[in-house]
Amino acid sequence: xxxxxxxxxxxxxxxxxxxxxxxxxxxxxxxxxxxxxxxxxxxxxxxxxxxxxxxxxxxxxxxxxxxxxxxxxxxxxxxxxxxxxxxxxxxxxxxxxxxxxxxxxxxxxxxxxxxxxxxxxxxxxxxxxxxxxxxxxxxxxxxxxxxxxxxxxxxxxxxxxxxxxxxxxxxxxxxxxxxxxxxxxxxxxxxxxxxxxxxxxxxxxxxxxxxxxxxxxxxxxxxxxxxxxxxxxxxxxxxxxxxxxxxxxxxxxxxxxxxxxxxxxxxxxxxxxxxxxxxxxxxxxxxxxxxxxxxxxxxxxxxxxxxxxxxxxxxxxxxxxxxxxxxxxxxxxxxxxxxxxxxxxxxxxxxxxxxxxxx
Amino acid sequence: xxxxxxxxxxxxxxxxxxxxxxxxxxxxxxxxxxxxxxxxxxxxxxxxxxxxxxxxxxxxxxxxxxxxxxxxxxxxxxxxxxxxxxxxxxxxxxxxxxxxxxxxxxxxxxxxxxxxxxxxxxxxxxxxxxxxxxxxxxxxxxxxxxxxxxxxxxxxxxxxxxxxx
Ligand code: SF4
Ligand code: SF4
Numbered sequence: 129x130x131x132x133x134x135x136x137x138x139x140x141x142x143x144x145x146x147x148x149x150x151x152x153x154x155x156x157x158x159x160x161x162x163x164x165x166x167x168x169x170x171x172x173x174x175x176x177x178x179x180x181x182x183x184x185x186x187x188x189x190x191x192x193x194x195x196x197x198x199x200x201x202x203x204x205x206x207x208x209x210x211x212x213x214x215x216x217x218x219x220x221x222x223x224x225x226x227x228x229x230x231x232x233x234x235x236x237x238x239x240x241x242x243x244x245x246x247x248x249x250x251x252x253x254x255x256x257x258x259x260x261x262x263x264x265x266x267x268x269x270x271x272x273x274x275x276x277x278x279x280x281x282x283x284x285x286x287x288x289x290x291x292x293x294x295x296x297x298x299x300x301x302x303x304x305x306x307x308x309x310x311x312x313x314x315x316x317x318x319x320x321x322x323x324x325x326x327x328x329x330x331x332x333x334x335x336x337x338x339x340x341x342x343x344x345x346x347x348x349x350x351x352x353x354x355x356x357x358x359x360x361x362x363x364x365x366x367x368x369x370x371x372x373x374x375x376x377x378x379x380x381x382x383x384x385x386x387x388x389x390x391x392x393x394x395x396x397x398x399x400x401x402x403x404x405x406x407x408x409x410x411x412x413x414x415x416x417x418x419x420x421x422x423x424x425x426x427x428x429x430x431x432x433x434x435x436x437x438x439x440x441x442x443x444x445x446x447x448x449x450x451x452x453x454x455x456x457x458x459x460x461x462x463x464x465x466x467x468x469x470x471x472x473x474x475x476x477x478x479x480x481x482x483x484x485x486x487x
Numbered sequence: 488x489x490x491x492x493x494x495x496x497x498x499x500x501x502x503x504x505x506x507x508x509x510x511x512x513x514x515x516x517x518x519x520x521x522x523x524x525x526x527x528x529x530x531x532x533x534x535x536x537x538x539x540x541x542x543x544x545x546x547x548x549x550x551x552x553x554x555x556x557x558x559x560x561x562x563x564x565x566x567x568x569x570x571x572x573x574x575x576x577x578x579x580x581x582x583x584x585x586x587x588x589x590x591x592x593x594x595x596x597x598x599x600x601x602x603x604x605x606x607x608x609x610x611x612x613x614x615x616x617x618x619x620x621x622x623x624x625x626x627x628x629x630x631x632x633x634x635x636x637x638x639x640x641x642x643x644x645x646x647x648x649x650x651x652x
Contacts, residue, residue, distance in 0.1 A: 163510060166509065166510045166513040166514055167506045167509050167510045167513075168509070169509060169513060169520055169521065169522075170520070170522055171517070171520060171522045171524070342496070445503060445506065445507070446499075446503070448506060449499070449502045449503050449505075449506045450499065450502060
């Protein structure tokens with residue numbers, strides 16, 4: 129019996145991609161802690177060690193993970209016996225699932241089989257991402273409700289309201305890009321951005337859709353519950369919002385969910401607006417000719433890593449720069465600024481496309 | 488707010504620039520950050536810092552304390568416990584057999600130091616009580632109270648009390 133190469137590749141990818149995403153968490157936590165420390169003129173955590181090696185504080189996330197694992201699985205009195213435990217899983221699983229359609233390089237050929245460099249390739253990839261990502265808010269809302277705590281409930285309610293307002297803008301702000309490239313497939317989108325604009329600029333979404341890009345980034349911050357939109361958590365007024373009552377591994381699952389969705393959103397920004405795996409000014413065929421297929425794939429992965437690395441850093445950087453919005457400001461920004469701008473953006477894009485392509 | 492401030496974006500870019508400047512500066516000037524690496528680096532204690540208690544001793548090593556209970560009476564936290572015993576023939580009439588301070592109750596007010604007529608208790612070790620893993624370990628007995636010497640200051644602060652040292 130021979131196992132077909134596409135099946136082996138599918139299994140390998142299904143294992144490798146989530147593992148890669150989860151392994152980014154400790155690094156991100158480390159960058160967040162030390163980075164925020166340096167931003168605030170502090171040293172940051174640097175004590176955890178093996179023998180006398182501290183690895184610049186890189187061991188702290190691992191020590192934290194150990195601590196989370198060995199803590200008592202605690203359920204507060206009157207918390208819902210099922211949903212209280214279900215909620216963390218409902219946050220972390222969708223955020224991992226959303227990663228499935230993000231391509232990290234162009235297709236590769238293995239013994240005559242064309243293999244995509246994402247866990248799966250869907251024709252409606254971007255719609256799938258939005259659909260799955262919005263399940264995450266269910267987890268947060270359920271966590272808020274099932275904890276039987278007023279702070280948690282408020283956090284859950286806030287997060288539902290925030291998600292509804294900003295998911296709308298999230299979806300609408302990418303429509304411009306989708307109209308221009310005429311596809312919902314993320315790999316096709318990235319491929320479409322390989323061309324050059326007026327012979328100099330790469331044809332990236334950000335140059336064609338600067339307004340769409342800004343709106344999308346704003347909506348992404350709201351979607352990831354990161355400052356300045358971390359109202360569901362709101363430590364100063366809601367203690368810790370929806371995860372006030374969670375400790376140990378359940379808390380760390382919320383934490384993982386937040387960071388994985390950061391990775392997903394950063395890769396979405398990179399794919400939609402910065403050419404995804406495109407190495408600027410070099411198309412797949414040109415790279416293939418110069419570097420061979422392996423070199424081409426590696427350099428595309430590297431280009432993608434640089435792009436999402438920057439946006440992950442932007443998430444962290446903004447968090448330690450901006451204060452939290454007030455709730456009414458959040459709603460005003462969402463409904464009165466971002467949403468109308470996104471609609472106008474779609475209208476203008478559609479009109480321009482219509483005029484440019486003739487009727 | 489003018490228009491430029493109302494659309495946030497320019498102000499956000501300015502804010503990001505400030506934090507980035509801090510980050511890069513601190514990355515390359517880690518030594519000049521105000522943070523002290525605490526157990527390895529410590530600030531010098533001020534001369535009148537009220538630290539861990541010390542029972543002072545005479546030249547022959549016996550305690551100066553006469554078990555008069557004035558400190559225990561003055562203590563607002565009621566955390567000093569003294570049991571007296573017969574003094575030595577050549578010394579004072581009484582001396583402490585048990586002298587316990589419960590450091591978990593102590594509020595570091597130094598009223599015990601002020602109450603003592605014999606300069607027998609001081610808070611001049613310049614030490615903070617170390618953490619411990621049980622409540623019993625925070626009850627300091629005579630051994631712990633005579634363990635650490637006073638910090639050396641150019642002008643010992645409590646000299647004028649009780650006439651002689
Ligand atoms: S410092 Fe104050 S509280 Fe502490 S033992 Fe002396 S009198 Fe009591
Ligand atoms: S320390 Fe001073 S005040 Fe307290 S019992 Fe001894 S002599 Fe009296």
